[in-house]
Amino acid sequence: MSASRHPALFATDPELASFVAAEEVLQAQTLRLIPSENYVSAAVLEASGTVLQNKYSEGYPGRRYYEGQQNIDRVEALAVERAKGLFGVDHANVQPYSGSPANLAVYLAFAKPGDTVMGMALPMGGHLTHGWGVSATGSWFRGVQYGVRADTGLIDYDAVRDLALAERPKLIFCGGTALPRTIDFAAFAEIAREAGSILVADVAHIAGLIAGGAHPSPADHVDVVSTTTHKTLRGPRGAMLMCREEHAKAIDKAVFPGLQGGPHNQTTAGIAVALHEAAQPSFVSYAHAVVANARALAAALLQRGFDLVSGGTDNHLILIDLTGKDVPGKIAAKALDRAGIVVNYNTVPFDPRKPFDPSGVRIGTPSLTSRGLSTEHMPLVADWIARSVDAAAKGDEQALAAIRAEVTDLMAAFPAPGLPLS
Numbered sequence: 001m002s003a004s005r006h007p008a009l010f011a012t013d014p015e016l017a018s019f020v021a022a023e024e025v026l027q028a029q030t031l032r033l034i035p036s037e038n039y040v041s042a043a044v045l046e047a048s049g050t051v052l053q054n055k056y057s058e059g060y061p062g063r064r065y066y067e068g069q070q071n072i073d074r075v076e077a078l079a080v081e082r083a084k085g086l087f088g089v090d091h092a093n094v095q096p097y098s099g100s101p102a103n104l105a106v107y108l109a110f111a112k113p114g115d116t117v118m119g120m121a122l123p124m125g126g127h128l129t130h131g132w133g134v135s136a137t138g139s140w141f142r143g144v145q146y147g148v149r150a151d152t153g154l155i156d157y158d159a160v161r162d163l164a165l166a167e168r169p170k171l172i173f174c175g176g177t178a179l180p181r182t183i184d185f186a187a188f189a190e191i192a193r194e195a196g197s198i199l200v201a202d203v204a205h206i207a208g209l210i211a212g213g214a215h216p217s218p219a220d221h222v223d224v225v226s227t228t229t230h231k232t233l234r235g236p237r238g239a240m241l242m243c244r245e246e247h248a249k250a251i252d253k254a255v256f257p258g259l260q261g262g263p264h265n266q267t268t269a270g271i272a273v274a275l276h277e278a279a280q281p282s283f284v285s286y287a288h289a290v291v292a293n294a295r296a297l298a299a300a301l302l303q304r305g306f307d308l309v310s311g312g313t314d315n316h317l318i319l320i321d322l323t324g325k326d327v328p329g330k331i332a333a334k335a336l337d338r339a340g341i342v343v344n345y346n347t348v349p350f351d352p353r354k355p356f357d358p359s360g361v362r363i364g365t366p367s368l369t370s371r372g373l374s375t376e377h378m379p380l381v382a383d384w385i386a387r388s389v390d391a392a393a394k395g396d397e398q399a400l401a402a403i404r405a406e407v408t409d410l411m412a413a414f415p416a417p418g419l420p421l422s
């Protein structure tokens with residue numbers, strides 16, 4: 001961030017401005033592989049930092065508890081229409097502050113405390129808010145959890161059906177945070193129908209792939225689609241709930257006044273811009289390139305002897321199981337960070353280690369694809385990962401520094417959207 005780009009911030013609070021400037025450099029120079037992160041466009045950044053910030057607007061367009069909503073109503077209505085068009089749904093609520101509040105609103109709409117709810121176990125690739133014990137969703141509700149098969153790393157739909165029919169949960173969540181494979185929404189829909197459950201697809205990770213046609217859409221199969229807006233969808237940090245008309249009132253009531261107060265209008269504006277960008281033909285190319293890059297990277301990692309959960313990927317995400325490498329996930333992730341490659345350590349299914357010191361590393365290709373890297377670069381990325389993990393095993397800091405220099409060089413040739421630096 002340069003002073004000329006944000007003169008008021010530099011003048012008013014140079015200390016804070018220096019932190020933001022340092023983050024811009026970090027995001028420009030590193031290879032960011034966290035699959036839930038991305039780079040927003042300059043347009044999304046601008047929309048997210050406007051005077052819309054100054055308005056309170058509890059309620060919905062045309063039905064507010066505050067006056068002066070002439071422009072705010074248009075912003076929110078535009079975001080809603082764009083979400084409906086892009087995802088092919090009857091109704092969209094663009095007000096949830098982020099993914100966890102969005103999912104909480106779904107509980108509020110359809111369940112009562114103590115009801116049974118079902119989702120994928122967090123260590124198997126699910127999300128905290130899908131009924132996992134340490135989350136309110138697993139303590140205020142009775143969470144029952146499914147996982148993946150030990151031999152394939154894939155969801156066992158027969159086991160999901162057996163559990164659903166035995167437990168008859170009020171809600172079934174499909175989707176998660178560490179699922180490298182395509183979600184069979186039709187199979188989940190069949191199970192939910194049999195069990196009499198409301199089916200929620202949490203597509204936070206893959207929303208951009210769905211919008212770009214690189215992953216099947218849940219729209220025709222599920223009761224509610226929950227998504228964040230800042231991952232593959234490449235919008236600001238926010239969320240949306242989408243559903244058929246029959247559930248519209250329940251969802252809207254649950255978000256406001258059930259759970260939230262005034263919506264973050266500046267975020268709604270950023271979401272509207274991101275949805276507009278995601279409706280362009282170039283976003284279809286982007287979504288398919290994300291998947292092509294992930295597949296190429298998975299193949300290159302397998303060639304270099306890495307063990308991948310489920311044997312590869314269908315989407316943007318790869319879960320590396322390091323149990324055979326003698327370097328646990330956290331040590332590998334920290335070494336990769338020193339090499340300029342930003343990942344997160346992650347549990348793998350049936351992980352013998354603890355969540356804060358697990359066996360896996362989770363990576364993905366949304367950010368590098370936003371910078372224009374293509375399949376031809378993936379062998380190099382896999383090399384860097386392999387060399388970093390080796391260096392971590394040997395405690396070779398010089399090797400990590402050498403990789404970091406190579407990473408910085410390559411990233412300089414691929415400017416990041418929204419950043420003034422290359």
Ligand code: DSN
Nearest residue numbers: 035036099127177178
């Ligand atoms: N924290 C998000 C992720 O990284 O996948 C999910 O909430």
